[in-house]
Amino acid sequence: MSQLKVILQFSGGAELLFDKIKKREVELPVLEKYLPQINKSEWSIRELLVWMKDNLLKERPELFLQGDSVRPGILVLINDSDWELYGELDYKIQNGDAIMFISTLHGG
Amino acid sequence: MSFCQKCKLVPGTILLRLRDLYCNDCFLTNVSHKFRACIGKNRILTQNENVLICLNGGLGSTILLNLVLNGLALNNHKKLLITPVFFHLIGTEENKSFTKLLIEQCMNQNYDINLCHISEYMIKIKSKPKLNHIPERNEEAHVEMKKKLSDMSSSTRNDYLAKIKRELFICYAKELQCNSIFTAETSTTLAIKLISNLSLGRGSQVQHDIGFCDNRNEVKILRPIKDITLEEIQHYITISQLTPLNVRHAQEYSLQSVAKLFVNDLQQNFQSTISTICKTAEKIGIQNENKHKIKCLICESGINKNQCKLTxxxxxxxxxxxxxxxxxxxxxxxxxxxxxxxxxxxxxxxxxxxxxxxxxxxxxxxxxxx
Known part of the structure; x- marks a missing residue:
């Protein structure tokens, strides 16, 4: 399978959980090797979240994830459109996609 | 055992909106009353005029067919005084066996149905609709139409298809000498349509797209079952033992599908969601409607440019x-x-x-x- 590069962006406070880096370009490994147990060959947002949790998420995963999805209150945009328009967790990631996570949860 | 809240004589069998209990008879009377009241109180139809009734075999359309036929069969002052002309637009993805079932649905009631392909939209001089038979398809137009639709995003496609259908309905209504058209949108569909239309930038057209009557063309499009909800329709179909055809839409993510999820999700726990949306929609209208001189070439809505300071x-x-x-x-x-x-x-x-x-x-x- 060809390489899969995506741009991950974090804002609204979500970057605090990811080393305070707002934008990163990452290359995803071959899915069969990374998660052999799920028997799938195409990356969807569901697997991306697992990968992010294992590789990028630095602290308090409960502030970012809930179950196998993101916490309610975190907006996910795929190429600047709401992920609901793309099928949320089931969206098949394409090479070059920009995926943005915006937290709407704030302290006060 | 609790009794029907309407007649209070018979035990209730149908629970609507999680709290209103009806018996079968009262329920059926109520649904057909809603249909009749909708036509009656608007006083748009003249006696015995030809009405194009658009069917697609789905839940709403099956009910509409049943209500119209019941209305025509009556022999008292409540008789429905129209001459129905049934019509079906064959979609680009529709298979022949489905269309045949729809023809049967109509023939079983001893009525004829007119059929046409949606791809006729691409052709200037449209062929005449065929009675009870699938008309021959213009392959060139069909391919062109499919190509064009597949080029669009799914949200745009849904919206555009609705506009195409509207134009074709009107075109064939004229062909078949009808001054009015009945379409089978339920209040549930209309609530979803309102939300999606607002998000697509059709806010100024709400009155025509969601209301009872769309009079942008001289042929009026009427929505006689707009006060009946999907829930009521499902009960009606079970009681009257009707067989709707399975209109299956491909699972696609679009603004319309998200709006549908949103409305249906809310409706589950808040039973007045749909009625609130629809009642609000009824109150939205345009001022100075007659002043529009320019009309959109596709949807025939008035274009009103200098109304707001900044759009x-x-x-x-x-x-x-x-x-x-x-x-x-x-x-x-x-x-x-x-x-x-x-x-x-x-x-x-x-x-x-x-x-x-x-x-x-x-x-x-x-x-x-x-």
Whole structure:
């Protein structure tokens, strides 16, 4: 399978959980090797979240994830459109996609 | 055992909105009353006029067919005084066995049904509808139509298809000498349509797209079952033992599907969601409706340009101009330069905002008759 590069962006406070880096370009490994147990060959947002949790998420995963999805209150945009328009967790990631996570949860 | 809250004589069998209990008879009377009241109180139809009744085999359409036939069969002062002309538009993805079932559905009631292909839209001189038989398809138009639809995003496609259907319904209504059209939108469908239309930029057209009567053309489109909800329809179908055909739409994510999820989700726990949305929609209208001189070529809505000080459309265009780094241009909004770089072709001149947005997504040219 060809390489899969995506741009991950974090804002609204979500970057605090990811080393305070707002934008990163990452290359995803071959899915069969990374998660052999799920028997799938195409990356969807569901697997991306697992990968992010294992590789990028630095602290308090409960502030970012809930179950196998993101916490309610975190907006996910795929190429600047709401992920609901793309099928949320089931969206098949394409090479070059920009995926943005915006937290709407704030302290006060 | 609790009794029907209407007649209080028989035990209730149907629970609506999680709290209202009805018996079968009272329920059926109530549904057909809603249908009759909707037609009656609007006083739009004249006696025995031809009405084009659009069927697609789905839940709403099956009920509409049943209600119309029941109304015609009556022999008292409540008799429905129209001459029905049944009509079906064959979609690009529809298979023949489905169409045949629909023809049977009508023939079983001893009524004829007129059929036409939706791809006729691409042809200027449209062929006449065929009675009880699947008409021959113009392959060229069919391929062109499919190509055009597949080029669009799913949200645009849904919206555009609705406009195509509307235009074809009107066109064939004229062909078949009908002055009115019945379509089978339920209050549930209309609530979803309201939310999606607002998000697509068709806010000014709500009155015609969601209300009882769409009178943008001289042929009026009426929605006689607009006060009946999907829940009621499902009960009605079970009690009357009707067999709706399975209209299956491919699972696709679009603004419309998200709006549908949103409305249905809320409705589960808040039983008055749909009625609140629909009642609100009824109150939205346009002022000075007769003043519109320009009409959109696709959806026939009035184009009203200088009503607001600044519209979202102008803001989007302005933002585009700025992003294109046209800094030397000091011209303001509405200047020729804006027309030239507009993201929205023909907007405000020939097309309304939403239709222009759809048009901008089409790769092939459309018969626009400009």
């Amino acid at each position: 979202a459309l102008e803001a989007t265009n302005y933002s585009k101009i700025v992003s294109m780094a046209q800094q030397e241009s000091t011209s303001g909004i509405g200047s020729p330069i804006e027309q030239q770089f507009s993201m929205f072709p023909h907007v405000n001149k020939y097309l309304c905002y939403a239709c222009s947005k759809n048009y901008s997504e089409m790769k092939s040219t459309v018969p626009l008759n400009i």
